[in-house]
Each structure stands twice: as C-alpha cells, then as structure tokens.
Amino acid sequence: MVRVGLTTERLVRAGAELADEVGFDQVTVTALARRFDVKVASLYAHLKNSQDLRTRIALLALEELADEVADAIAGRAGRDALAAFAAAYRDYARRHPGRYAAARLRLDPETAAASAGVRHAQMTRAILRGYDIAEPDQTHAVRMLGSVFHGFVSLEAAGGFSHTPVDPQQSWDWIVDSMDAVLRGRTPQ
Amino acid sequence: MVRVGLTTERLVRAGAELADEVGFDQVTVTALARRFDVKVASLYAHLKNSQDLRTRIALLALEELADEVADAIAGRAGRDALAAFAAAYRDYARRHPGRYAAARLRLDPETAAASAGVRHAQMTRAILRGYDIAEPDQTHAVRMLGSVFHGFVSLEAAGGFSHTPVDPQQSWDWIVDSMDAVLRGRTPQ
DNA sequence: GTATTTGCCTCATAGTGTTAGGCAAATTAG
C-alpha cells in the first residue's frame, strides 16, 4: 500500500482546481478522492466532512482574491484605483469561476470574521478614500460597489449577457466610469 | 391505495414553497415526495428528473417576478418607475428567497428564450425610456441596473450586510438615487 | 530494532436519484 501523501492543504488546493473545472457545487468528496486515486473514506482523516472542504475552498479563494486585489490597487488612487479594483475581481472570477463561486459561500460569523473577507471590506473602503465620502454614505457606497461588481461578474458567469451582441468589456468600462461619476458626485464640494 | 392527485403543476408549486423554506439547493425530489406523503418514485410520472423540477421552479419564479415587476412599473416613468422596478425585485427576493435563487438558475438557450426572462429584459429597457439613452449605452445601462440590483439582493440574502449596523433600506434608497443620477447624467442634453 | 504513530484501506450504513414493472383506482366505451 503506497501512501499518496494527502494533506488538508493539498486536498483543498485540488478541490479549488476541481471547482474551477466542474463548478463549485459539483465539488464532491468522491470526485476529490478519484483525483488522488484514493478511497473516499481516506479523505476523512484530513477533512471533517464535505462542508468543511467547501468552507476551506472558500477561505482559500477569499485569500487569493484579496491578495490579487491588494496587488492591483497598490499605489493607485481615485478612479485609477477603482478601475484596478474592479478589474481584479472580474479577472479572478473569469480565471477561477469555481473559486469565485466558493468565495460567495455563506460562512458562519466567526469563520467569516477570521477570514480574508475582512481585508476585502477594508480594501473597498480604501478605494473610497479617494472620493472623500463620509459615513453613512461610505457604507452605502461600499455596498453599491460590492453589488454592481459582484452582480455583473455573477450575471456574466451565468451567461446572462450572451443574448445581446454587445461586448461585456465595453459595458464593464462604462459601468466603472459610471461608478466613478456617482462617487465623485457624492463628494461634498 | 388512495391517490393524492399529484400533477406537475402542484409539484412545482410545492417545490417553490419548499425552496423558500429550506433554500433552492435543498430542493430535492425526496423532500418533495415527503411533503406529499408519497413514495419518491411516484414523482417521476410527473417530472422528468430532479433537474426538470428545478427548471420548472425557475420558470415559475421568473413568471411571478415578471408579473410583479410589470405591476409595479405600470403607469410610472423616470425615477418613479426605476424605484418601483427596484423595489419589486427586492421585495420578491425577500418574500421568496428560494424562488429568487431559482430565477437565477442557468437555463439552456431555448428554455430561456421561451421564458419570462424575455419580459424582464423588455421591462428593464422600458425603464430606460424615461432617460432617453441610445444604444449601445442602453445595453450598458441595462446591464448595470441588472448587476446592482441583483448584486445587492443576493449579497443581502447571503447575509453580507449584517456586519455593519447601517440599515440596508437606507443603502438601497441611496443606490437607487445614485442609479437615477447616473442615468440622468448619461442622457444627452 | 522495537514501539508508536498515522495514513490509507475495508466494511458498513444511510440518503438521494432514477428506472422498470405491477396492481389498483379512475375513467371511458359499450
């Protein structure tokens, strides 16, 4: 009996790849076991259960995404930062659709609080520094940005834009411009 | 052996209720059979399979939602219509979270083309008539509205706004105002 | 080299999805 060398780490990473290939909700303990050519029950030494696997993939995705976004907005401000921020999300979602879906998994409060989700919130607020918007408008703006970008990306992934022959990239740019305009308009003169 | 009187119609309706109660992805042929106190295999006389059930629930949700939106925007124009349109979506999503999730199910092209999804697209464009936006900007605007509203509703449903003590309704109103402002700004003078 | 840990296995159980074929209830025909 040769040991494959399973670890939680490797399983989660492979789970993330699987998610990108077949979709996050097709990620199954069984499929993962197949990928390592190992019996299903063997995975339970490294994972509590199926939900645990999914949660770990979600946390991985949140980390990766936060890293990429942080990288994208570093050294930028204002509209430039906004565009980079938006692009980072969309790019990640397109490169890693399964992981992106995983990142939207509902986490229980403690897990969420310890996750990279916190960094996401901070970074979104950082973007707004360039626009000088005070509370509570700042929270509204954070929610608006989160909504449009997430909404667009998720509609795009669901094929919602394939009925109209207009390049989604054009729409994306137009929307980023619009967001910039709104935020500038919300800045007190 | 007493017959319960199953029909595809009743099953789909019950499936929609089930979705609202336990979440769309917890909708299972087995759970549905339990609800009618009937053996699982009996449902297969009325449903092709599990996917068929889900698709039918999605179509039902799209119809209902389109009806409610149509009702809401009837006789309104401009910002008024926009606000009513937005509210109709959010209200439906909050009253029927499972159905709302179902409405986002990816349908195959022919099914989608024959669904109430078409009416949704038309109504969104109808909203924009009040703003006099020409193509391709109109498509961009349709996508933007779809993205923000869907994004907001889905983040709200996922509990994404519960970390901050700002009333989501305030954010929603603020966002609707922002959309109105953007669209007015995009109107050629 | 023996002792211990530990990784993967086999075995077992339960839930869900789906097909095939049977019998009785409902419906239609005469």
Added chain:
DNA sequence: CTAATTTGCCTAACACTATGAGGCAAATAC
C-alpha cells in the same frame, strides 16, 4: 352498469455520495 383502458402510485432494484468504525502496514521515534 359492466367491461376495457388508462393512469397514478407502489415495490423492487441499482448507482452514487456521504460518513463512521476499526484494521493493517508504512513511516517515524526512541
């Protein structure tokens, strides 16, 4: 109103996924 037919729900059976218990051999510690 009975007989013929349709049809609704059932049982049986199989495949796949999830999960737990306990075993044996490989890796590691002493």
